[in-house]
Amino acid sequence: MTKLYPWLLPQFNQMQALTSKGQLAHALVLTGAAGIGKDMLANALAALLLCKNRQPDGACDTCKSCxxxxxxxxxxxxxxxxETQHIGVDAIRQLNQFTYGAAQQQGYKVVIIPAADTMTEAAANALLKTLEEPPAGCFIILVSSNYSQLSATIRSRCQQWQLHAGSEAMLSxxxxxxxxxxxxxFLLDYCQGAPLKALGMLKNEQAGSLTEMxxxxxxxxxxxxxxxxLVKQLDGKAELSGMLGFYLRQRLAQPVDFLRQQAVLTAYQRWCRDATRIIGQNSALALTGLLTELKPLLQHQETKWKS
Structure with missing residues (x-):
């Protein structure tokens, strides 16, 4: 069995228990923040369902099906x-066709839909019939980082599994x-508790760059x-927008009056908007203007991770 991340084991053990009792829902949505391993859990569940010699810790990885x-x-x-940014109706029609008919390995059929929240309206409507009348022996596993973006009708026909990455101490x-x-x-907080994103930033040295910023x-x-x-060292840095927004939120987490808080957020949001809308903008000049505007508003505030 593929070794699961430790924070996924409680949910997988629950799924395994339900599977052994024949009580696992035939349509599930695995949802949670990006970067916590939802696709890994979907694949582990698919492996479990298809395995002909299930083990206490999941699929055996040695039977013919595995x-x-x-x-x-x-x-x-x-x-x-x-091949596009959205799941279109043709892909769902392929899925619907796949679900019907007997399984070739005399077991279950399993479908995984990554990034299910990117389905077009037509695709979601095409999936509804299969979800309403699921073929016997077929499981459909949807994966989503934006559960609210799934249509209400899709959500109502799937069992939701809300995934979390565990405590900060365990993840650290x-x-x-x-x-x-x-x-x-600050890294886990910056990554919104997503350990895989944090690990990627550690490995590609982005975490060190953010510390310097x-x-x-x-x-x-x-x-x-x-x-x-400061502008010379920051201008053009990867993650500058996200890091600056995060940094400002930490400053504003300290006691600060409402008007000053609103002025900081307005200046930052305007800078972000202009960066995307103004073609050929002098980025160093724009950053200089933002930092100049922010200094009198924040010079007496400190970040949580004051160096």
């Missing part, structure tokens, strides 16, 4: 693929075992760094 799945040739498993310990890079104290901003707002030097 070997076909591992080779990518299992006729009773469909992982919906699309896990991240320390996965990377030799020191874990910045926080220190530079702290120095500027405390008067230790000149504006021109």
């Amino acid at each position: 070997l076909l799945r591992l080779a990518g040739n299992h006729a009773d498993l469909l992982v919906l693929q699309t 310990e896990w991240l320390k075992t996965q990377s030799n890079t020191p874990l910045p104290p 926080i220190a530079l901003l702290d120095d500027y707002f405390s008067g230790k760094l000149q504006l021109a030097a």
Whole structure:
């Protein structure tokens, strides 16, 4: 069995217990924040359902059905693929056709729909009939990072599994075992508790870059760094918009009057909007203007992770 991330094990164990009792819903939505491993759990559940020799910890990975799945040739498993940003009606028609008829391995048929919230309205409508009258022995697993974006009719016909990544302490310990890079104290908060995103940022050295950006901003707002030097080091940095927004939220988490808070947020939102709308904008000049506007509003505020 593919080793699951530790925070996914409680949900998988529940699914396994329901499967053994024949009580698992035939249509499920695995939902939760991006970067917590929803696709991994969907694949582990599909493997469990298709396996002919289930083990206490999941699929055996050695029976004929498992070997076909591992080779990518299992006729009773469909992982919906699309070449566009949305799942169109043709892909769902393919899915509907797949669900009917007997399973070739005399077991279940399983469908996985990644990014199910990207279905077009026509695609969602085409899926409804299959969800309303699911063929015997067929399981449909939808994966979504934006549950509210699924149509109400789709949601009403699927069992929701809300996934969480676990406590910050547990995730911090896990991240320390996965990377030799020191874990910045802000990283999980920045990644909204998504450990896989945090791990990716550790491995590609983005976490270190963000740490440097926080220190530079702290120095500027405390008067230790000149504006021109800050802009020179920040302009064009990857993740600048997200990092700056995160940094400002940490500053505003400290006691601050309402009008000052609104002024900070308005300035930041205007800067973000102009960056996308003004073609050929001088990014260094725009950043200079934003930081100049923010300094009198924030120079007495401190971040949670003051260096």
